[in-house]
Amino acid sequence: MKKNTLVRIMFYCLFTIIMISCSKDGNEINNEASNTNGKSGSITKFAVVGNYLYALNNNKLEVYDIMDKSNPTKINSIVIGYTIETIFAYNQKLYVGAADGIFIVDISNPRIPELKGSASHQYGCDPVVTKGFIAYSTVSVERRCGSFVNNSALNILNVSDDSNPYIINSINLSEAKGLGYDGNTLFVCTGETGFIVYDISSPNEFNPVALDTISSINATDVIAENGILIVSSPDKYSFYDYTDLSNIHLLNSIIKN
Amino acid sequence: MRYLYLILIFILFQNCDPVREYNYSGIGMKPVYANGDSIYDIKNVAVQPIINSGSIYSWNQYLLVGESNKGIHIIDKSDPSNPFKISFIKIIGNKNFSIADSILYADNGKDLITIDIRNINSIQVLNIVKNSLQNDNVFPTNYIGYFECYDKSKGIVVGWDSVQLNNPKCFK
Numbered sequence: 001m002k003k004n005t006l007v008r009i010m011f012y013c014l015f016t017i018i019m020i021s022c023s024k025d026g027n028e029i030n031n032e033a034s035n036t037n038g039k040s041g042s043i044t045k046f047a048v049v050g051n052y053l054y055a056l057n058n059n060k061l062e063v064y065d066i067m068d069k070s071n072p073t074k075i076n077s078i079v080i081g082y083t084i085e086t087i088f089a090y091n092q093k094l095y096v097g098a099a100d101g102i103f104i105v106d107i108s109n110p111r112i113p114e115l116k117g118s119a120s121h122q123y124g125c126d127p128v129v130t131k132g133f134i135a136y137s138t139v140s141v142e143r144r145c146g147s148f149v150n151n152s153a154l155n156i157l158n159v160s161d162d163s164n165p166y167i168i169n170s171i172n173l174s175e176a177k178g179l180g181y182d183g184n185t186l187f188v189c190t191g192e193t194g195f196i197v198y199d200i201s202s203p204n205e206f207n208p209v210a211l212d213t214i215s216s217i218n219a220t221d222v223i224a225e226n227g228i229l230i231v232s233s234p235d236k237y238s239f240y241d242y243t244d245l246s247n248i249h250l251l252n253s254i255i256k257n
Numbered sequence: 258m259r260y261l262y263l264i265l266i267f268i269l270f271q272n273c274d275p276v277r278e279y280n281y282s283g284i285g286m287k288p289v290y291a292n293g294d295s296i297y298d299i300k301n302v303a304v305q306p307i308i309n310s311g312s313i314y315s316w317n318q319y320l321l322v323g324e325s326n327k328g329i330h331i332i333d334k335s336d337p338s339n340p341f342k343i344s345f346i347k348i349i350g351n352k353n354f355s356i357a358d359s360i361l362y363a364d365n366g367k368d369l370i371t372i373d374i375r376n377i378n379s380i381q382v383l384n385i386v387k388n389s390l391q392n393d394n395v396f397p398t399n400y401i402g403y404f405e406c407y408d409k410s411k412g413i414v415v416g417w418d419s420v421q422l423n424n425p426k427c428f429k
Contacts (some may be wrong), residue, residue: 016411026355036317036358037356037357037358038314038315038316038317039314039315039316040312040313040314040315040355041312041314043311043372044314044353045352045353046353046364047354047355048355048356048357048362053355053362053369055353055364055369055390055391056353057392057395058392058394059373062390063388064362064369064386066357066360066362066371069358069371069373069383069384070371070383070384070388072329072369072371072384073386073390205350221313223313223314223315225315228318228334228337230313230315230334232313232322234312235321237307237313237320237332237340238335239337239338239340241337251337251338252337252338252340254307254332254341254342256306256307256308256310257306257307
């Protein structure tokens with residue numbers, strides 16, 4: 001009994017420490033919906049869907065009615081979890097990446113989001129993107145994320161049932177950062193080792209096929225749009241042409257200074 | 258064995274309690290605050306060096322890049338072989354943003370700011386929903402150690418300085 005309590009206390013403390021160190025001040029932001037509203041990288045805490053802005057704030061999802069652009073109003077606030085870091089809007093759902101998994105929030109009633117389900121994974125930082133009924137989520141083992149595991153991965157989840165998403169495949173990576181897709185092409189940043197280009201067309205959606213690896217860059221996040229891939233790095237922003245997937249090539253970079 | 262448990266509990270509780278007396282004196286982090294009207298001085302300024310950049314957002318011919326706590330770089334990418342910075346939107350305390358219908362929605366650490374960016378070189382603040390993103394749980398990122406607790410009455414946090422602290426009440 002005593003031992004049990006102790007173990008619980010230890011676990012609680014470790015969890016608290018991790019939680020605190022994992023939440024980020026939010027250096028990061030995104031969304032994948034490619035339209036006149038533009039497209040975000042995968043690392044973002046704000047998403048606009050229709051007349052509503054959804055914003056992650058600490059452990060909550062804040063909802064703003066932005067119908068009247070000169071007078072937006074906050075209309076709701078729901079608790080999701082303490083380690084929420086990224087938001088991705090897709091098909092009347094919000095996919096929220098947290099340090100310990102992903103949460104699915106139904107926004108078919110946009111004013112009253114409903115937390116439907118979650119899938120846990122090993123502890124680490126993790127943006128998520130969704131296509132069809134499959135979510136792709138990276139898990140990083142960066143120390144700042146409080147990770148215990150020693151391998152980063154791309155997790156592939158079946159999200160066809162909002163209430164019961166589950167991991168169906170996991171690809172080990174040297175490092176895992178931001179990710180994004182355009183059509184059937186998924187780009188996954190692997191930090192200092194660059195980024196990997198995957199074919200996620202049917203029937204490869206659960207078991208993505210690596211088409212190419214671009215290793216001459218430190219890649220942290222991407223936006224893939226209309227044949228141009230924007231890659232964020234610690235020291236620069238780079239533009240790649242991927243109109244021909246067998247010849248993805250660098251166009252130019254803006255160097256930080 | 259019992260002593261080992263006691264030591265373990267002691268160590269863990271040292272770390273667990275976010276606000277307490279640590280009797281620590283030494284180097285730690287201290288919030289840098291901004292407050293008053295200065296935080297609402299939101300406008301286009303000349304292009305700035307990209308230093309501590311965050312999120313990226315592609316919008317029309319532009320790439321927007323967050324500069325943590327300072328604002329947003331605007332990069333013209335109409336020719337991706339020749340991208341260049343054209344302006345900087347100064348928003349003190351900014352970390353997150355999104356765009357819809359030529360409106361930029363951005364935070365400053367506590368407020369939601371609505372900005373008309375139809376002319377990205379001459380932006381117009383439309384509205385500020387004050388304190389709607391206030392968050393009491395503010396701490397230095399990518400850091401483990403002692404820090405001076407955030408006091409929201411002092412304003413918004415725009416950075417952290419490594420300084421000598423005497424008896425800080427926060428630890429992470």
